Structure formats: structure tokens, C-alpha cells
Amino acid sequence: MVKMQESNTAIQAMDVSFFYGPNQALFNISLDVAPKRVTALIGPSGCGKSTFLRCLNRMNDIIPKTRLTGKVLINGQDIYDAKENIVDLRKQVGMVFQKSNPFPKSIFDNVAYGPRIHKLHDRKRLAEIVEKSLRRAALWDEVKDRLGENAMGLSGGQQQRLCIARALAVDPQILLMDEPASALDPKSTTHIEDLIGELRQDYTIVIVTHNMQQAARVSDTTAFFYEGRLIELGRTKRIFTKPKEKQTEDYITGRFG
Amino acid sequence: MSGNLSQKLSYQLLRLITYGIVLCIGYILFDVIRHGLPVINWDFLTSFPRRSGSEGGILPAIVGTFYLTVGTIMVALPLGIGCAIYLAEYAEQNRFSELVRLAIITLAGVPSIVYGLFGLGLFVIFCRFGTSILAGSLTLACMVLPIIIVTSEEALRAVPRGFREASLALGATKWQTIRTNVLPYSISGMITGSILAIGRAAGETAPILLTVAAFFLPKLPGSVFDQVMALPYHLYILATQHPETEKVLPLQYGTALVLLMLVLGMNIGAIVIRIYFRKKYKW
Numbered sequence: 001m002v003k004m005q006e007s008n009t010a011i012q013a014m015d016v017s018f019f020y021g022p023n024q025a026l027f028n029i030s031l032d033v034a035p036k037r038v039t040a041l042i043g044p045s046g047c048g049k050s051t052f053l054r055c056l057n058r059m060n061d062i063i064p065k066t067r068l069t070g071k072v073l074i075n076g077q078d079i080y081d082a083k084e085n086i087v088d089l090r091k092q093v094g095m096v097f098q099k100s101n102p103f104p105k106s107i108f109d110n111v112a113y114g115p116r117i118h119k120l121h122d123r124k125r126l127a128e129i130v131e132k133s134l135r136r137a138a139l140w141d142e143v144k145d146r147l148g149e150n151a152m153g154l155s156g157g158q159q160q161r162l163c164i165a166r167a168l169a170v171d172p173q174i175l176l177m178d179e180p181a182s183a184l185d186p187k188s189t190t191h192i193e194d195l196i197g198e199l200r201q202d203y204t205i206v207i208v209t210h211n212m213q214q215a216a217r218v219s220d221t222t223a224f225f226y227e228g229r230l231i232e233l234g235r236t237k238r239i240f241t242k243p244k245e246k247q248t249e250d251y252i253t254g255r256f257g
Numbered sequence: 258m259s260g261n262l263s264q265k266l267s268y269q270l271l272r273l274i275t276y277g278i279v280l281c282i283g284y285i286l287f288d289v290i291r292h293g294l295p296v297i298n299w300d301f302l303t304s305f306p307r308r309s310g311s312e313g314g315i316l317p318a319i320v321g322t323f324y325l326t327v328g329t330i331m332v333a334l335p336l337g338i339g340c341a342i343y344l345a346e347y348a349e350q351n352r353f354s355e356l357v358r359l360a361i362i363t364l365a366g367v368p369s370i371v372y373g374l375f376g377l378g379l380f381v382i383f384c385r386f387g388t389s390i391l392a393g394s395l396t397l398a399c400m401v402l403p404i405i406i407v408t409s410e411e412a413l414r415a416v417p418r419g420f421r422e423a424s425l426a427l428g429a430t431k432w433q434t435i436r437t438n439v440l441p442y443s444i445s446g447m448i449t450g451s452i453l454a455i456g457r458a459a460g461e462t463a464p465i466l467l468t469v470a471a472f473f474l475p476k477l478p479g480s481v482f483d484q485v486m487a488l489p490y491h492l493y494i495l496a497t498q499h500p501e502t503e504k505v506l507p508l509q510y511g512t513a514l515v516l517l518m519l520v521l522g523m524n525i526g527a528i529v530i531r532i533y534f535r536k537k538y539k540w
Binding site for chain 1: 350425426427438
């Protein structure tokens with residue numbers, strides 16, 4: 001993939017429609033994501049925000065009978081182009097899931113999984129990457145003495161930060177987060193939100209969230225989805241104070257959703 | 258009848274049924290052990306039968322059953338697990354794959370004598386393997402394949418989707434994901450299910466009757482193209498085909514006990530494997 005020098009779009013969705021079999025889930029979404037910013041996708045359940053997120057690293061490919069039309073450009077390259085290498089794409093676009101899903105392996109092996117998959121087996125390098133990634137995910141101090149223990153023994157919040165560390169270990173430019181804190185307690189949620197605040201300096205982050213306060217706290221830009229359509233896109237502050245669309249206003253003031 | 262009474266009645270009835278079953282199995286085991294144990298000694302296990310099985314030991318039958326079991330595992334396990342991986346991970350879920358599954362389940366219910374005839378036709382005659390360990394192992398493998406496929410596919414499907422998604426999202430290919438993040442977690446289920454199935458096959462008579470088993474062959478096999486004796490067939494011979502079935506009754510019990518212990522040993526092996534992997538990959 002060609003590296004673009006400080007362009008002003010990291011991700012460019014152009015007229016994206018998405019189908020689950022005969023059901024259309026997304027309707028002509030066009031949306032630009034700025035680099036090293038946090039973009040929040042909000043909207044009621046079933047509005048297509050998660051589906052859209054999963055279009056950005058082609059995670060929907062694994063669901064049979066799905067189809068996408070339109071284009072998604074990442075660093076200027078169409079990721080749905082037939083020549084595009086899906087492995088390289090997913091290395092560049094990391095993902096954190098709603099339900100934390102560490103592998104039932106040791107903490108170390110979890111973080112080292114990505115680098116190993118990409119043929120890095122040098123022990124010293126791996127140890128460096130694991131430490132760096134865990135530090136970035138603000139988990140290092142809690143686990144540095146028990147890297148060999150099974151990751152399933154960590155608390156929910158720690159597991160989710162481990163998943164973030166695991167995603168960072170393959171050195172992505174973009175991080176997709178699908179409701180990363182929805183299953184966590186308030187304290188762990190704060191942890192994750194603080195972390196997002198730090199990660200935005202180096203990564204382009206797209207986060208799906210149900211929690212409007214969270215979107216307001218962590219994001220620079222907010223996109224409001226409703227029934228598979230992108231209703232409104234703008235600076236978070238503006239969306240939450242002066243929404244232009246009636247539906248956006250209704251949603252953020254809690255009239256529905 | 259009040260709800261409380263019917264609740265009590267059904268509880269007692271179910272308990273009675275369970276105890277009844279345990280009692281039956283217990284009695285069979287007790288009977289076999291009581292009559293079989295006195296017969297079993299070092300000589301019985303390590304010497305050749307004499308006078309068409311009326312005297313002597315059962316070494317060739319033990320060795321024969323061992324070879325057949327190993328042969329069955331070597332053929333059926335890779336094929337069955339491979340097929341299960343394809344069905345669970347790669348195959349598109351459509352009418353065709355449903356049809357394949359239906360066919361597999363149907364095959365699991367085919368009587369074992371039919372497998373014996375099939376093996377005779379295909380392996381013994383058409384492939385010219387003759388009545389041999391090879392033909393017998395292949396026949397037994399065909400018989401256990403459906404069960405191995407079904408249990409392995411279930412084991413694969415029991416692995417949470419999150420593991421696969423997380424791995425794919427890190428840029429792993431599908432095969433890398435299966436190899437490093439699906440198979441290790443499902444292998445215990447696959448192996449235990451398979452060993453249980455193969456344990457049953459080790460005790461089968463009908464499939465080997467026509468494809469491998471020798472009536473009386475007091476020597477050890479030299480190659481996979483040799484015939485062998487086998488424990489279940491030997492037992493069948495002693496019990497029904499022998500001129501002095503009454504006189505060799507103790508030998509029958511001894512053979513039955515050895516066969517039981519062999520199958521029990523395999524089942525214990527399966528449990529050990531399961532415990533080992535459960536500990537290693539806990540989720």
C-alpha cells in the first residue's frame with residue numbers, strides 16, 4: 001500500500017452500500033475520516049454503524065452471502081480492489097471487538113500472536129514489541145510479572161486493554177473499535193476512554209458507541225447513522241450542541257434509540 | 258395427582274432406571290471379571306494358542322487387534338478431521354453441504370456387516386489387498402469415519418467465533434487462524450470422540466470377519482498384507498465355532514476381559530488427553 005504523506009483523509013468511503021443477502025443494511029454512505037483523529041459512529045441499534053465499521057477492514061467478508069458496492073479508500077487505495085491484499089489491509093487496520101476476545105493463551109502469546117503470524121520469531125524483538133504494546137495499552141504495570149499466565153484470568157477491563165495491546169502489536173495506522181467499553185464497568189470504561197485519548201496522537205481511531213456521553217468525551221468527529229443511512233457528520237461539539245438534522249437532535253436528546 | 262406427588266414419582270422412576278442400567282453393566286463386568294481373571298496370567302497373554310485355540314494363550318489375537326486399531330487410527334483420524342475442518346470452516350452452508358452431512362449421519366447408522374461386505378468387495382477383491390491388516394484397517398476406518406467427522410465438526414463449532422475474528426483481524430489467513438486458534442482448542446474434543454469411536458471399532462467382529470481375521474493363525478504378522486487373528490473374532494470362534502465350546506469357556510472369559518481392558522485403556526487415554534488440553538487452553 002502506498003503511504004500518503006500527511007493527507008487529510010485516512011479513510012474515504014465513497015457511496016458504500018452493503019447487503020446481507022437480499023437485505024440492504026447500508027445505503028450510499030460517503031464519509032471521510034481524518035488521520036489521527038477519533039471519529040465516533042453513533043446511532044440506535046441496527047442502524048448499520050457496526051456493519052459500516054466492519055466494512056473498513058473487510059471483516060464482513062467472512063459472513064456468507066454479503067455484498068458491498070461503492071469504494072472504500074484507505075491511504076488512497078481501494079481496499080475492495082481485487083488486487084488488494086487482505087492480510088496487509090488488516091495489518092494496517094486493527095480492530096477491537098465489543099466482547100473482549102483474548103485467546104486462551106498466555107498474556108505474552110496473546111500480544112505476540114500478530115507479529116508471529118507475520119513471521120517474526122526473534123525472541124528479543126518479540127519481547128520488545130510485547131512490552132511496548134502493553135505499555136501503550138496501559139496494561140504493562142499490571143501484568144509485567146505474570147506474562148506467562150493465561151489471559152482468561154484477567155478482569156474484563158484488563159482483557160479489553162489486552163485486546164487493544166494485541167491489535168497495536170502489529171503496528172497498525174488505523175484502529176477500529178466496536179463498542180469497546182459496552183461490556184465494562186464504569187471504572188474500566190474510564191480507563192479505556194483515557195487510553196483512547198492517548199492513542200489518538202498516533203493512530204486514526206474509528207469507534208462505534210452506544211453511549212453518547214462517551215462519543216462526546218472521546219471523539220473529534222461524530223457521524224450519526226439511522227436505518228442504514230448516514231444522517232449527519234460533523235465536529236463532535238457541533239453535533240452535540242447544534243445538530244442540523246431533526247433526527248440527530250431527537251436521538252442525542254434521548255427522544256428515541 | 259398433585260404436582261408434588263408426580264414430581265416425586267418421576268424422580269424415583271428416573272432414579273430407578275438409572276440404577277437399573279448401572280446394575281446391568283455392573284453385573285456384566287462382574288461376571289466377566291469373576292470368570293476371566295483366573296484365566297489371565299503372563300502365559301495366557303504372551304503365548305500362542307494350541308490345538309485350534311483349545312489351549313494356550315491369545316498373543317496373536319492381542320497383537321492383531323492392536324495392529325488393526327493403530328491402522329484404523331492412522332487412516333481414519335487424518336481423513337475424518339480433515340473432512341470436519343472442511344465442512345465446519347470452509348464449505349459454504351447450502352443444500353449440498355447439508356446433503357453431505359445427511360449422508361455422513363446415515364453412514365454412521367449402517368450395520369457393521371455391510372461395511373464388512375463393502376471392505377471385502379473394495380479392498381480385498383478390487384484393490385487386491387487380500388484378507389489383510391490393510392484391508393481390515395481400511396474397512397474399520399470407513400466404519401468409524403462418520404462418527405469422527407460428526408464429533409470433530411461439533412468440536413470445531415464449539416470454538417467461539419470471537420477467537421476466529423480476532424485472529425483474522427490481526428491479518429492472519431484463514432488457514433493460520435484454523436491452525437493456531439481453532440484446532441488447538443478443539444483437538445481435545447476431536448481426539449476424545451474419535452478414540453471412543455475407535456474403541457468400539459476395536460471390538461467389532463463383522464467388519465473384520467470378511468476382510469482380515471484368521472480363524473487360527475499361531476504366528477505374528479510380518480507385513481500389512483498378512484492376515485491376523487483378532488480378539489473379538491477369536492471370542493466369536495471360541496463361543497460358537499469351536500468343537501468344545503463348553504470346555505473353552507474360561508478362555509472365552511479371559512479373551513473377553515482382555516478385550517474389555519483394551520477398550521477401557523483407550524477410553525482412559527481419551528480422558529487423560531481431554532484433561533490435559535482442558536488445562537492447557539481454558540476459556
